[in-house]
Amino acid sequence: MAILLAMPAFALIIHSAVRQSRDSINEAIVDGKKLVYNIATEQYNLAGDAEQLLTILAQLPEIKSHNVAATNTILADILRKSPQYGNVVITDRTGEVWASGLPRNVSFSLKDSRTFQNALTTGRFSSGEYIVGRISARPTIGFGFPLLSEEGTVGGVIAVNINFHYVNELINHGGLPPNSSFSIIDYKGVIIDRNPSPEIFAGTRVEESAFLKMKNGPEEGSDTDSDSVEERHINIYRKLYLQTEKAPYLYIRASIPLQVAQLKAKKALIYNIAILTPFLLATVILVMLIGNYCFVRRINKLQEAAQTLAEEGLQVSVSTVVEGGELGNLALAFDEMARKLTIRELELVRNQEELNELNRSLMRRVEEETERRLKHERLLARHARLVAIGEMIGAIAHQWRQPLATLGATIQSIRMAWERRCIDDAFLENAEAEAQQQLYYMSDTIEDFRNFFNPEKVIEVFDLDENIQDVVQLVGAQFNASNVGLRVVNNLSGGRTKVRGYRNEFKQSVLNLVSNALDAINGHRQGGSGLVVIGLSEGAQSVVVEVKDNGCGIPKEYGDKVFEPYFTSKSEGKGTGIGLYMSRLIIEESMGGRLSFTSGPDGTVFRIELPRDESGEVEHNG
Known part of the structure; x- marks a missing residue:
């Protein structure tokens, strides 16, 4: 409260300081403009006097006749009587100086000078x-x-230059604040004269940004910037012209330190603070005494009661400690708040118990549902495996049909030879060799199927093309029996590419796709030869396996259901609806790939995308 009471006085002091600072800056700008105007007037007078002098000199017969001795005497006399001029020289048409007011020891030329x-x-x-x-x-x-x-x-040309050392003494520089300066600058931004310290700054360039402000600005103006010493200055400038020229030939610039210009305002601020501080201190002390008596002690009691309420429980009554007035009403509000908090706390405890019971129930349901889904997935996998085994038994039947026929023919030939009494050792050896060959072939076929359905789930690096060929070998007899072509198109670089995953599960997925393609052709072939093409290709970071058939395609209304479990478009008894579902689980969840399809009237293409293995790990064959 003491601070609030003191705020108007502080605001008044600050407002007064800002106004006095602004007035001081404006006063400094006015003084600077006066100085710039005086210097500009002096320069205009010098230019006018110089023009009159040169006009008169151009008419003298001594100069017209190139009388060097007489002309030098005249020019020297002018310099003695007119110290505002540094020198007067006369050149011929080529710029060579032939007369000078100051003695010259060597000849020189002005042909390169702008003058x-x-x-x-x-x-x-x-x-x-x-x-x-x-x-x-x-x-x-x-x-x-x-x-x-x-x-x-x-x-020729008569040229005169200005003696700025003499000119500086004529300029009234006493009315400006300390550390102020003025500069006379040519049309390029080069300082010709500066007061003070002309010997340091003469010949140097004004900062580019400051010069451009003058060059592109109005005829006279002012601004505030900072120089290389990071001390802010008020700058006032004015452009000077000759009547015969359109562009300014001189810039007069005065610079006044901002801190010096505001010194008067700072002194006034210190004075005001010194006057008002005792009154402010007295007010603050009085307010503190009144506040302590009327408010602070009662607030402390209220704070102690609130602390007791927080430590000992919501049953503590605050209104019995602080009574009467606005603070008494606040104490009653504390008691009401404590009562409502007690009710809310009891509700929270009850809700928490209900929530805990609900969580326990949900956890049981989640565990039961998880177990049910795991059993369902295991059942699906077992079902898919049994279906695949059934298909493989059909494939074995096709694979064994030829060797069994050969064995039957061999047995028949032995019987016929026995009946004809033409059995000899050579005949028996040939018959035995042929029978053994067919038995070995049948044994190898069984071994291939056994390895194909090996239940071991081991992540390994395997050759893509080699495993595709295994699938082709397994179903080759079925395709031949159905008069359907099966072809592999390998577009892999080098013909081979490694992938990482479950070898047998991958082969099972490809087998599902190839078997579905065969069923699609057999079930809907309208004439012509059926064909299934397994294409191998590669992308930037992946390899692609495409299984394409020339069947009738998948109807559009089935497009969203193809990968759902137990969905099949085959006739009853010919499909279980889990082959594509399991293939997608294997490719996408087990091997991190993607399984998709496109379909049309000319057939269906199933596309497997798998990440390429770049680890350089050696392939496992066991």
């Missing part, structure tokens, strides 16, 4: 740029005037 070139080109009084005098060795700026011959052509 000479502008006067020679325009034929009028012209300005120059920053130069260092050839004889005086002082930084200056010159003016040129054309020297006309009797034919009216420019035969």
Whole structure:
């Protein structure tokens, strides 16, 4: 509360300080503009006097006749009587100096100077740029005037430069704050003269951004920036023109330190603070005493009661400790809050017990559902395996039909030879060898099927093409018996690619797809030869196996149900509806791949995408 009471006084002090600071800055800008105006006026006067002087000199017969001795005497006399000029020189048309007000020991030329070139080109009084005098060795700026011959052509140039050392003494610099400065800058941004310290800054360039502000700004202006010493300055400038030129030839710039300009405002702020501080302190002390008596002690009691309420329980009464007034009403509100919190706490305990019981019930249901699903999936897998085994028994029958026929023919030939009494050792050996060969073939077939359905689930790196060939060998006899072609198109680089996963489960998935393709062709063939193509290809990070048939395709209404368990489009007794479901589980969940299909009137393509194995691990064959 004490701070709130003191706020208006602080606000008044701050407002007064801001206003005085703004007034101080405006006052400094006005003083700077006065200085810039005085310097500009002095420069305009110098330029006007120089133009009159050069105009008169151009008419003198001594100069027109190139009387060197007489001309040097005249020019030297002018410099003695007019110390505002640094030197006066006269050149011929080529720029060679033939007369000078200051003694010259060597000859020199002004042909490269802007003063000479502008006067020679325009034929009028012209300005120059920053130069260092050839004889005086002082930084200056010159003016040129054309020297006309009797034919009216420019035969030379009379040039005069300014003695800024003398000019500085004429400028009233006493009204500005300390550490202020002014600069005279040429049209390129080069400092010709600066007060103070002209010897340090003459010939240096003004900062590019500051010069562009003057060049692109109005005829006169002011701004605030910071220099390389990070001290903020108020800058005031003005452009100077010759009547015969459109562009400014000089910029006058005054710079006043912002901190110095605001010194008066800071002193006023300190004075106001010193005057008002005792009154503020007295007010604060008085408010603290009143507040302690009326509020602080009762608030402390209320705080102690609230602390007791938090530590000892919600049954503590606060209104018995603090009575009367607004704080008494607050104590009653505390008691009401404690009562409602007690009710809410009891409700929370009851709700928590109900929630715990619900969680226990949900956990039991989740466990039961999980167990049911696991049993269901195991049943599906067992069912799929039995179906695949049944299909394999059919494949074995096809595989054994030929060797059994051969064995039957061999036995028949032995009987016929016995009846004819033409059995000899060679005949028996040939018959035995042929029978053994067929038996070995049948034994190998059984071994292949046994390995195919090996229940071992071991993640291994295996050759994709080799396992596809195993599937082709297993179902080859069935395809031959059905007069359906089965072809493998290998587009893998090098013909072989390794993948990581479950070898036998992968072969079982491919077998399901190939068997479905055979069933689709046998069940819906409308003439012509059936064909199933197993294509192997590769992408950037994957390998692709496509099983394509030329059957009738899958109807659109079945597209979303193909991979659902127990769904089949085959006639009753010819399909279980779990083959594609299990194939998708194997490819996507067990091997991290993707199984999809596209279908049309010309057939169906099932596509398996598997990640390529880049580990370089050696293939396991056992």
